[in-house]
Amino acid sequence: MSMGRNKLLVKRIESPTTRQVIYSKRKDGIVKKANELSILCDTDVGLIMFSPTGRLTSFASNGRVEDIFLRFINRPDELKGGPISNEEALEDELHKVNRQLREKQEKMSYYNPNVEKIGSLFEAGVHQQFLENAIQHIGQSKAKLVGSRIVQQPNDDVEAAPFCVANDDSYRDESENPDIRRDPSSVEQYGEEICSMGPHLSLNFLKAQKNWNLSGGGQAPKLGIK
Amino acid sequence: MSMGRNKLLVKRIESPTTRQVIYSKRKDGIVKKANELSILCDTDVGLIMFSPTGRLTSFASNGRVEDIFLRFINRPDELKGGPISNEEALEDELHKVNRQLREKQEKMSYYNPNVEKIGSLFEAGVHQQFLENAIQHIGQSKAKLVGSRIVQQPNDDVEAAPFCVANDDSYRDESENPDIRRDPSSVEQYGEEICSMGPHLSLNFLKAQKNWNLSGGGQAPKLGIK
DNA sequence: CCGTCTATTTATAAGCT
């Protein structure tokens, strides 16, 4: 479907280097096409591409990809009534995300509640329930890892655990000059984000735990606490 | 810059009909290119186009354009060029809240981790530590409420707790499955409804927990928690 | 309005530097 010396078969390119090379070329080609389309037809076009190595390239016939995207998000509304301003769109987005945040916090409160606010034994029980459940989960995976022993001793074997947090942080290299070419607005960026909400143990996180909100002197959760 | 019978000059096409025709053809071409790029290079590509008449066409190598866009907007560093306006503040807010959301999610993962992802005993230990710690605190408040008894038995009355998980995560899971390359999700017209983050802790949620039951026979949630 | 056909222009895979 492409062009060049050989007929192209649309399948993932295995060679990392070749893949990167092909990406660079085609990326430019698509940006060019997108730009042409927006000019020829006088329309809004938004494009976002991530290179195999995580570099980002975006294009927006207008100013920013955000704007194009917001129009996209608001599509239903646009169809229903008059156009909605970007500001309103942004507000919607903000509210949406805020709601998600609140939900997360509420949920979190069941695991790490503010003790001061617990007003009844029943409530305390509820919190415990969540925590116990969670512990059971961990116990299971732990058992799986060990082979299936010590499943009923959540604390013991943790005491001696060596403090060897693996990984992470370090995504802010910015080692190069992103040569920004100003056609309409094609931008490239670096750095990949790994925002999986999965559990990753990072030193940053552990360090950030100093403000453990609890009545009796919240300790920094050093792994050896008991 | 295009091709065909005549050399193309990149200038807005005046004839409305011709413009529309050209748009249709090129739109398909770009979608095709975007799809090829995503397959050949195994990367994320998001594309949004509005026809001269306002019709929307979108493409996403993955599932939804929204996802690609979120990956875009959640970038730690913004280099997105473009005009600055009143929306700036809102956007900053959006970014900030998004960041908080991610942090919350990460933190949450320590209490309610994805067991499958735990890769070592150490990690399991860390998670347990957090939970144990939290339980201790609950126990304290409980003791305070009762007067000061059974303070050191965070487990006893919960031991028999049924296995009920307040599993969250609503969007994740995606993982790698390059095999299934369905025709790219190129959508025309519109489509909305963005991710409403999964379950939140609300009375409704609690009620839904069939296995809900505290040692003493938890009543239908009358918690005054919120 | 939509698919087809075809002459030309483009895009670009390989090579080469």
Place this chain on the structure above:
DNA sequence: TAGCTTATAAATAGACG
């Protein structure tokens, strides 16, 4: 690594049904 060149595959403007 990054361009530059060239032979070819693709994309597509315009015409037609």
